[in-house]
Amino acid sequence: MNRFLSNVTSKIDAKGRVSVPSVFRSVLIQRNIQELYCFQDFVFPAISAGGPDLLDRFERQIAAEDPFSPEANEMSLLIHGGGVFIKLDSEGRMMVTDFIRDFTGIVSEVTFVGRADHFQLWHPPAFAEVQAAAREGRRLRGTRPTV
Structure with a gap:
């Protein structure tokens, strides 16, 4: 499988690292x-993570706009000004930096959430709340995902 699926909650170690599932x-x-x-993330209190192809995708969108347009400037502000590269160590761990903590509210645990071509880092209670609201919204509209 070459998609990020499911969700996993992991503890942050004493050095501020978490093992990617x-x-x-x-x-x-x-x-x-x-x-x-x-x-x-543009919508949720989460950090979205993927490969360089994720950044490339957004940069193609920016390049398709007039470079002086509000749309291009806003997108660059979000994608470049709100983005960083993070390396995994040899054991598959990543540092949970202030960049991540300050935006998400993550403290001692991280919920990794698959989003097909990328994944997200969430504060576990925030993810549970947003996921429950999404499920309830689908239920109220009478729509259920097809299996």
Whole structure:
């Protein structure tokens, strides 16, 4: 499987590192992703993480706009000004930096959430709340995902 699926909650160690779940690491290996591009999500209090192709996708969108347009400037502000590269160590751990903590509210645990071509880092209670609200919204509309 070459998609990021499911969700896993992991503890942050005393040095501020967290192990990327093995199911996500296997996708990173299959995609030959050595360094994670991470940015502050546009909608949720989460950090989105993926390979350089994720950054490339946004930069193509920016390049398609007039470089002086408000749209291009806003997108660059979010993608470049709200993004960093993070390397995994040899054991598949990443540092949970202030960049991540300040935006998400993450303290001692991280919930990794698969989003198909990338994954997100969430404060566990925030993820549970947003996921429950999404499920309830689907229920109220009478729509259920097809299996």
